[in-house]
Amino acid sequence: MTSRAEAADMPDHGEIRAPDRLRRRASRLLSQMSAQSDRLITEGLAQADARKWHYAVLASLQEYGPGSQATLSRRTGIYCSDMVGVLNELAERGLVERTPDPGDRRRNVITITAQGRRHLRRLDTVLDDLHEELLAPLLPAERDQFVLLLARLLDHHTRQAPQVP
Numbered sequence: 001m002t003s004r005a006e007a008a009d010m011p012d013h014g015e016i017r018a019p020d021r022l023r024r025r026a027s028r029l030l031s032q033m034s035a036q037s038d039r040l041i042t043e044g045l046a047q048a049d050a051r052k053w054h055y056a057v058l059a060s061l062q063e064y065g066p067g068s069q070a071t072l073s074r075r076t077g078i079y080c081s082d083m084v085g086v087l088n089e090l091a092e093r094g095l096v097e098r099t100p101d102p103g104d105r106r107r108n109v110i111t112i113t114a115q116g117r118r119h120l121r122r123l124d125t126v127l128d129d130l131h132e133e134l135l136a137p138l139l140p141a142e143r144d145q146f147v148l149l150l151a152r153l154l155d156h157h158t159r160q161a162p163q164v165p
Contacts, residue, residue, distance in 0.1 A: 044130040050123055053078055053086045058120040061112035068107050095119050
């Protein structure tokens with residue numbers, strides 16, 4: 001319920017603008033953009049019958065090659081306890097294959113299949129379109145700069161070596 005004082009401060013069209021001191025805080029802006037991005041990507045991938053974790057695992061396997069569940073967990077940031085479910089979903093769809101590790105029969109090696117590579121290419125196209133929507137207000141050069149700046153911040157705060165795009 002809106003009080004009379006709050007109603008007096010609201011623009012006629014019902015939108016509430018955050019105070020300027022909040023709009024100047026990078027942490028708040030990043031948090032709010034992260035929520036918007038997460039919603040957009042989650043909904044867009046759902047329309048393609050996929051999830052963010054599916055994309056992360058397939059992208060990791062395509063770029064770095066086969067790996068164990070623990071290796072994939074480290075590469076993608078997916079908790080080991082959640083990785084089993086993700087791999088089960090991908091395996092059921094024929095997008096990844098599990099085979100016993102010849103060096104340690106207690107582990108499986110996960111490999112992307114040909115079908116998984118095709119699906120990854122489709123998801124790349126979906127994500128390209130979603131990123132266009134997310135970054136629509138920015139010019140192409142601004143988009144590139146924005147991504148580079150975000151990557152630099154993330155690398156700094158996660159103590160990873162910067163990667164050249």
